[in-house]
Each structure stands twice: as C-alpha cells, then as structure tokens.
Amino acid sequence: MNLFLTDLELAKVASMFMYSCPxxxxxxxxxxxALAYGILxxxxxxxxxxxxxxxxxxxxxxxLPEADLYITALIFLFFNICIPLATARTIVAAKRLNKTMLNANSFLKDKNELYRTLFTESNKAKIIVDENLVINLSFG
Structure with missing residues (x-):
C-alpha cells in the first residue's frame, strides 16, 4: 500500500492488514x-x-481519488468477513475433531468391556471366530 499511495497516513491505516495476518x-x-507473519x-x-x-x-x-474509501472498504471486509470465516472454520474443525475423539473413545470402551467380559471375568472356555473365520480358543 505504501508503494501505491501518496498519503502516508492512509498507508499507515492499510498496514492493519499485515498486523492481522498472524x-x-x-x-x-x-x-x-503465524510466527513467520509476526516477524514479517x-x-x-x-x-x-x-x-x-x-x-x-x-x-x-x-x-486514486477514492483511495481512502477503497482501503476502508477492504479493511471492513477483511475484519467482518475474512476473520469471522477463519474463526468459524477453526471452530468447525475443532468440533469434528472432538466428535472423532468421542467416537474413538466409545469404540475403545466397548472393546475393553468385551475383553473384560470374555477373558478376565469368566472361568469358562470360549470360542471366538473373527471376520476371517479363524477360530480362537480361550481358557480362562
């Protein structure tokens, strides 16, 4: 912005774009x-x-005769559209990750209960057939 604006005060306002990049x-x-942009x-x-x-x-x-209007409009769009969209994307990704972790924990809990029921809390022999039709015997 500093390269294409003759008004230094307007170029200073335009630097807000750079400050929000991190x-x-x-x-x-x-x-x-973010650290690289902060250093930049x-x-x-x-x-x-x-x-x-x-x-x-x-x-x-x-x-340009309306340069201040253009820069103000760009800053408005950036802070009212780009930043909220980035925040929304981050929130959606965090919710998806949380849901995936809950599903994985539920799956592990179910497998742990099955293991405990079949092997540690029973004195009877068991026959287990897996998805490849391999038969496993357990005495415990």
Whole structure:
C-alpha cells in the first residue's frame, strides 16, 4: 500500500492488514506460519515509525481519488468477513475433531468391556471366530 499511495497516513491505516495476518495464520495454518507473519510485521512497523515513503519508486503522480474509501472498504471486509470465516472454520474443525475423539473413545470402551467380559471375568472356555473365520480358543 505504501508503494501505491501518496498519503502516508492512509498507508499507515492499510498496514492493519499485515498486523492481522498472524491471527489468521494461527487459526488456519498453524503457529509456525503465524510466527513467520509476526516477524514479517516488523517491516511495516518500521516503515510507519520512520515515515518511510515508497510512493516515489512507483512513479505515481497522484493517488486514486477514492483511495481512502477503497482501503476502508477492504479493511471492513477483511475484519467482518475474512476473520469471522477463519474463526468459524477453526471452530468447525475443532468440533469434528472432538466428535472423532468421542467416537474413538466409545469404540475403545466397548472393546475393553468385551475383553473384560470374555477373558478376565469368566472361568469358562470360549470360542471366538473373527471376520476371517479363524477360530480362537480361550481358557480362562
């Protein structure tokens, strides 16, 4: 934004996109990517603190007449659509993982009860046939 805007104050507002990237990366991609974006945010922070103007490199004589409106609209969309969608995706993934873990725990609990019933709490011999029709004898 700093490269294409002649108004430095407007370019500072546009840096909010960069500052929110670690949050989105943490939710969607993981902590390593979020850390990388956090370190990358040192660049726009340095540019804002030192009033670095890069618009001279792009040879733009004047900026768009409605540039502030465009940037405000982009920030609005980003914070009101992109971040909530990323949060919703994270919540849905966590719910799916929780459901999978509950199903796995239920399956293991059932298998444990079956094992206990057949082998540890009974003194009678058992014949067990698995899905391959292999017969196993147990005396216990």
């Amino acid at each position: 949050i989105i990366a943490l939710m969607l991609l993981g902590y390593r990517t 945010n040192i660049i726009p922070f340095y540019m804002i603190i030192n009033n670095v103007d890069l618009s001279g490199y792009s040879e733009i004589a004047s900026q």
